[in-house]
Amino acid sequence: MKLVIAIIKPFKLEDVRDALTGLGISGMTVSEVKGYGRQKGHTEIYRGAEYAVNFLPKMKIEVAVPSDRIDKVVDAIAAAAKTGQIGDGKIFVTDISHAIRIRTGETDTDAL
Amino acid sequence: MRKTLHLVAPLVVLTSASLATPALAEAAAPKVDSGDTAWMIAATGFVLMMSIPGLALFYAGMVRKKNVLATMAQTVVCVGLGSVLWFAIGYTLAFTGEGALIGTLERLFLAGMGMDAIHPAAKTIPEAVFMIYQMTFAVITVALVAGSVADRMRFSAFVWFCVLWLLIVYVPIAHWVWGGGWLTPGDNKPGILDFAGGTVVHLNAGVAGLVAALVLGSRRGYGTENLAPYDLSMAVIGTGLLWVGWFGFNGGSALGANSRAGFAIVATHLAASTGAMTWMFLEWWSRGKPSVLGMISGAVAGLGTITPASGFVLPWQGVIIGFIAGAFCFWACTKLKLMCKYDDSLDVFGVHGVGGATGVLLTGVFAAAAVGETAGLLEGNGKQLLYQLYGIIAVTLWSGVATFVILKVINLMVPLRVTDETERSGLDIALHGESIHS
Numbered sequence: 001m002k003l004v005i006a007i008i009k010p011f012k013l014e015d016v017r018d019a020l021t022g023l024g025i026s027g028m029t030v031s032e033v034k035g036y037g038r039q040k041g042h043t044e045i046y047r048g049a050e051y052a053v054n055f056l057p058k059m060k061i062e063v064a065v066p067s068d069r070i071d072k073v074v075d076a077i078a079a080a081a082k083t084g085q086i087g088d089g090k091i092f093v094t095d096i097s098h099a100i101r102i103r104t105g106e107t108d109t110d111a112l
Numbered sequence: 113m114r115k116t117l118h119l120v121a122p123l124v125v126l127t128s129a130s131l132a133t134p135a136l137a138e139a140a141a142p143k144v145d146s147g148d149t150a151w152m153i154a155a156t157g158f159v160l161m162m163s164i165p166g167l168a169l170f171y172a173g174m175v176r177k178k179n180v181l182a183t184m185a186q187t188v189v190c191v192g193l194g195s196v197l198w199f200a201i202g203y204t205l206a207f208t209g210e211g212a213l214i215g216t217l218e219r220l221f222l223a224g225m226g227m228d229a230i231h232p233a234a235k236t237i238p239e240a241v242f243m244i245y246q247m248t249f250a251v252i253t254v255a256l257v258a259g260s261v262a263d264r265m266r267f268s269a270f271v272w273f274c275v276l277w278l279l280i281v282y283v284p285i286a287h288w289v290w291g292g293g294w295l296t297p298g299d300n301k302p303g304i305l306d307f308a309g310g311t312v313v314h315l316n317a318g319v320a321g322l323v324a325a326l327v328l329g330s331r332r333g334y335g336t337e338n339l340a341p342y343d344l345s346m347a348v349i350g351t352g353l354l355w356v357g358w359f360g361f362n363g364g365s366a367l368g369a370n371s372r373a374g375f376a377i378v379a380t381h382l383a384a385s386t387g388a389m390t391w392m393f394l395e396w397w398s399r400g401k402p403s404v405l406g407m408i409s410g411a412v413a414g415l416g417t418i419t420p421a422s423g424f425v426l427p428w429q430g431v432i433i434g435f436i437a438g439a440f441c442f443w444a445c446t447k448l449k450l451m452c453k454y455d456d457s458l459d460v461f462g463v464h465g466v467g468g469a470t471g472v473l474l475t476g477v478f479a480a481a482a483v484g485e486t487a488g489l490l491e492g493n494g495k496q497l498l499y500q501l502y503g504i505i506a507v508t509l510w511s512g513v514a515t516f517v518i519l520k521v522i523n524l525m526v527p528l529r530v531t532d533e534t535e536r537s538g539l540d541i542a543l544h545g546e547s548i549h550s
């Protein structure tokens with residue numbers, strides 16, 4: 001089992017969700033996050049005061065998938081989230097050692 | 113035919129006067145007018161709405177998230193405490209008697225203000241309506257000052273400030289300019305033209321705010337940290353309420369439902385619109401983007417600047433005044449403040465102080481006798497401009513010096529600033545024990 005963590009542009013969330021649904025992925029967790037990478041930030045001006053905003057709003061998606069499907073899932077996210085502009089985000093993949101569905105007690109791939 | 117009428121009319125008056133003096137005296141007696149009274153009651157509500165929720169939203173939207181409630185609390189306490197003080201002693205000291213510097217105690221706790229009482233300045237409405245209308249001006253003026261010390265003033269110190277500043281600064285100045293004091297124009301006495309509070313409200317609050325900002329010192333992180341506003345949409349809503357409320361502020365200052373009130377409202381709205389657009393285009397041109405904060409700042413600048421002039425000027429002059437207001441206040445808030453390095457957090461001086469003084473001077477330039485019975489520089493009465501300048505100097509000096517002394521005295525009782533830790537963690541939780549979101 002693998003955990004895919006994708007940081008994407010907020011307006012790309014629906015595209016990514018559609019792509020994953022098309023692959024038969026039936027669940028995910030999203031959170032609104034802030035951060036920066038190569039895109040850095042921007043400046044905001046309020047009357048005379050100029051502020052550098054370093055942390056930009058992004059969307060974080062977490063999806064748990066069986067190991068044999070990981071390449072398709074990563075490719076789908078990458079294709080759906082891509083604009084070609086700086087700040088498109090990143091995808092991280094890690095191993096999951098154990099998974100449990102709370103309601104039924106099913107474990108590992110049965111729980112996904 | 114006309115000539116005959118003119119000749120006959122004085123005769124008729126003379127005859128009736130000699131024959132029936134009691135009837136004439138009766139006619140001259142003040143009589144409450146239902147239209148005037150209805151408008152003034154409505155206008156009172158409008159001006160109260162400018163404080164809560166208007167100013168509360170305008171200010172709270174411009175501070176950081178952790179200080180939103182503390183900022184609103186300052187406006188609420190000004191309304192609550194200020195109103196009771198006005199009832200107890202503020203009104204009588206500001207608006208009774210003809211003392212040059214201060215009024216009398218004749219209406220202490222509104223003593224003697226019966227159902228049929230009428231104030232000499234507003235002969236067609238009940239004195240109770242005049243009193244509460246003026247009350248709403250007093251409370252919003254104190255609340256305006258709070259913008260300069262946002263994010264850092266201790267609430268208990270602000271409560272003391274509210275009491276002392278209202279009585280020692282606002283009340284005498286209101287008496288000087290409006291209540292029959294040394295700056296009030298009279299039958300044979302020149303004075304300052306200030307229709308709705310360019311000196312009494314805006315310049316006064318602006319100067320006090322600047323002094324308070326200097327005495328308290330800058331916010332932590334001013335110039336180095338990001339102090340961006342929490343929610344400018346709240347400030348836009350607040351501006352809308354201020355803008356509409358200003359119709360009561362300036363239109364109500366005609367003290368009746370009449371053409372002068374109508375002209376005041378027209379000039380007010382035009383100046384607000386022009387001020388907003390001037391600021392917007394200046395910012396667009398100089399910084400590349402037209403900000404919403406810029407538009408609403410320009411609107412409030414136009415409104416503050418037209419305040420003394422509304423009721424004295426023609427509609428096109430309102431447009432010119434709004435344009436000058438937008439340009440001057442833009443410069444004051446974006447250049448002057450940075451040059452002088454003071455942290456007037458919400459630009460009370462830059463908008464209200466600069467706008468108020470500018471408006472008072474422009475009133476001396478533009479005053480049209482056809483509207484307000486007094487001519488200004490453009491109609492050949494250059495002296496009026498000097499009276500206006502005189503008023504500005506007097507109000508600036510008293511407001512500046514008295515505010516400084518009041519703050520120093522309060523500082524002997526309770527520190528003016530919150531602790532460093534409170535300022536970092538936010539005033540809402542530390543001072544009021546609550547936060548906007550749970």
